[in-house]
Amino acid sequence: MLGLASLAVLASGLLQVAAGLDPQGPAQTYKRCQRKTCNPTDGCPQGTIYVSKDDSRASFSSIQAAIESVGNTTTPAYILIAPGNYTEQLNVTRRGPLHLIGMSTRPWKGETYSDIDVNTERQNDVQVWWNSANHDAIFSDNVFTSVLTVGPTFNATLTGSGPTGFPVPDDTPFGCTDFRAYNIDFRNEFAPYSDGPAHAIGVSRANAGFYSCGFYSWQDTIYIGKLGNAYFYDAIVAGQTDFLYGFGTLYVEKSHLTLRSCGGGITAWKGTNTTFPNKYGVYLDRTPLIAANASIAAKMVGKCALGRPWNAQHRSVFMDSYFDGSVRPAGYIIWGTTDQRVNNYTFMATWEDYGPGYNKTAEMGSGGVTLVLDDEEVGPYRYPADVFQTPEGGFGNVGWIDQSVLFSKD
Ligand SMILES: *[C@@H]1O[C@H](CO)[C@@H](O)[C@H](O)[C@H]1NC(C)=O
Ligand SMILES: *[C@@H]1O[C@H](CO)[C@@H](O)[C@H](O)[C@H]1NC(C)=O
Ligand SMILES: *[C@@H]1O[C@H](CO)[C@@H](O)[C@H](O)[C@H]1NC(C)=O
Ligand SMILES: *[C@@H]1O[C@H](CO)[C@@H](O)[C@H](O)[C@H]1NC(C)=O
Ligand SMILES: *[C@@H]1O[C@H](CO)[C@@H](O)[C@H](O)[C@H]1NC(C)=O
Ligand SMILES: *[C@@H]1O[C@H](CO)[C@@H](O)[C@H](O)[C@H]1NC(C)=O
Ligand SMILES: *[C@@H]1O[C@H](CO)[C@@H](O)[C@H](O)[C@H]1NC(C)=O
Numbered sequence: 001m002l003g004l005a006s007l008a009v010l011a012s013g014l015l016q017v018a019a020g021l022d023p024q025g026p027a028q029t030y031k032r033c034q035r036k037t038c039n040p041t042d043g044c045p046q047g048t049i050y051v052s053k054d055d056s057r058a059s060f061s062s063i064q065a066a067i068e069s070v071g072n073t074t075t076p077a078y079i080l081i082a083p084g085n086y087t088e089q090l091n092v093t094r095r096g097p098l099h100l101i102g103m104s105t106r107p108w109k110g111e112t113y114s115d116i117d118v119n120t121e122r123q124n125d126v127q128v129w130w131n132s133a134n135h136d137a138i139f140s141d142n143v144f145t146s147v148l149t150v151g152p153t154f155n156a157t158l159t160g161s162g163p164t165g166f167p168v169p170d171d172t173p174f175g176c177t178d179f180r181a182y183n184i185d186f187r188n189e190f191a192p193y194s195d196g197p198a199h200a201i202g203v204s205r206a207n208a209g210f211y212s213c214g215f216y217s218w219q220d221t222i223y224i225g226k227l228g229n230a231y232f233y234d235a236i237v238a239g240q241t242d243f244l245y246g247f248g249t250l251y252v253e254k255s256h257l258t259l260r261s262c263g264g265g266i267t268a269w270k271g272t273n274t275t276f277p278n279k280y281g282v283y284l285d286r287t288p289l290i291a292a293n294a295s296i297a298a299k300m301v302g303k304c305a306l307g308r309p310w311n312a313q314h315r316s317v318f319m320d321s322y323f324d325g326s327v328r329p330a331g332y333i334i335w336g337t338t339d340q341r342v343n344n345y346t347f348m349a350t351w352e353d354y355g356p357g358y359n360k361t362a363e364m365g366s367g368g369v370t371l372v373l374d375d376e377e378v379g380p381y382r383y384p385a386d387v388f389q390t391p392e393g394g395f396g397n398v399g400w401i402d403q404s405v406l407f408s409k410d
């Protein structure tokens with residue numbers, strides 16, 4: 001069901017593609033809904049639920065209460081969230097589509113991702129906070145720390161430990177087939193340094209797209225669990241240690257990684273042996289890596305590793321991205337001297353990156369730790385449709401991604 005607004009987006013996308021231009025800027029899909037209007041849900045899909053902390057017209061003052069109210073059906077649900085600071089943990093277990101829409105003027109301003117002054121963190125008007133870290137293993141699992149968790153059952157969202165993590169039973173159902181968040185910041189600011197795993201979000205056995213969202217923590221900011229598919233567009237991800245980690249598949253496009261300090265690696269992935277071919281891993285495209293500010297930048301020149309192998313089947317590729325001077329010239333690192341976790345199955349790669357922190361010679365001289373890909377080698381991982389797969393292993397199903405931003409592909 002395409003509304004007039006989406007047809008207009010489609011048409012302008014096609015025109016830009018035809019003109020050979022690269023459309024940029026925030027997703028426009030809910031632009032009319034996100035605008036602050038006299039009647040808050042004007043321009044929103046029919047049945048949109050309105051959440052506000054201080055507006056008496058709202059149905060709920062808590063986002064989680066609104067999420068719970070929609071139940072586990074296959075009917076799409078839309079939740080519009082008024083500006084504010086919401087201190088709560090969000091859990092999404094439902095099967096059907098759920099779109100969390102933050103009120104925002106950003107889609108109207110239409111700035112492109114490259115316009116952002118990365119030294120002044122861009123904030124959304126909707127902030128969801130949960131400050132919690134699994135320091136000294138005070139919790140039995142990292143999932144307890146997360147601001148947002150998307151997954152069908154509690155057990156499916158557990159990180160677990162060991163080379164294969166928590167043994168999720170095969171008959172566990174798939175969770176949300178189309179979760180989305182627009183213009184929402186997820187903040188876990190437990191301590192201003194790495195003090196144990198502190199998730200901003202976790203996605204397991206579910207499809208989740210995040211548009212113009214911010215994710216702020218220091219350690220393990222983003223967790224993509226088993227059979228998790230997550231797509232980020234126009235996002236900011238802030239962290240220090242292993243801040244993109246997991247077992248599933250994450251594709252980050254036209255976003256920014258904010259380096260708050262260096263620790264572990266920027267990525268830490270665990271591969272899984274499946275009976276079907278898989279491309280579980282983390283892929284970043286046109287996503288600059290930038291120090292959080294000038295004073296921290298001066299302290300970490302050449303120190304931030306692109307990643308390290310959580311197990312030897314780690315898979316990640318940084319594509320066409322700017323590296324500032326914080327990035328370690330040789331790129332990735334081994335896990336440890338006695339437990340290196342690098343073998344022929346390890347795939348820690350770069351393709352066509354650039355900037356002061358990118359040094360091809362040093363990467364090529366890393367003894368096979370960092371792989372510098374050519375156009376043919378990057379081919380199988382280049383676009384979202386190449387890497388996202390269904391639980392059975394099929395590729396190419398990206399119907400859950402906001403189609404208006406997929407036009408940004410050249
Ligand atoms: C928002 O909430 C967090 C955590 O509860 C708190 O640390 C922060 O200061 C609040 N921000 C504002 C602007 O009220
Ligand atoms: C939601 O419904 C699906 C389909 O009926 C079911 O498989 C799943 O277990 C339910 N999830 C929850 C959290 O109840
Ligand atoms: C969300 O799930 C976590 C564990 O995953 C749990 O600790 C928390 O209480 C849940 N919160 C809500 C509001 O359901
Ligand atoms: C979750 O996993 C634990 C540990 O394996 C198990 O004891 C428990 O029964 C599982 N819970 C469910 C609902 O399957
Ligand atoms: C610079 O960024 C770091 C990491 O986010 C932070 O701890 C520090 O307070 C910031 N310094 C300034 C001067 O903003
Ligand atoms: C998967 O298989 C490869 C090759 O046999 C092996 O090296 C690796 O340890 C296995 N990984 C896991 C997590 O079982
Ligand atoms: C890795 O591949 C090379 C070339 O095919 C082979 O010579 C080597 O034995 C392999 N190493 C391992 C640990 O399998």
Ligand SMILES: *[C@@H]1O[C@H](CO)[C@@H](O)[C@H](O)[C@H]1NC(C)=O
Pocket residue numbers: 329359360361362365
């Ligand atoms: C890149 O790395 C090589 C090998 O470590 C080094 O000789 C060279 O000076 C580096 N280039 C720059 C521009 O830093």
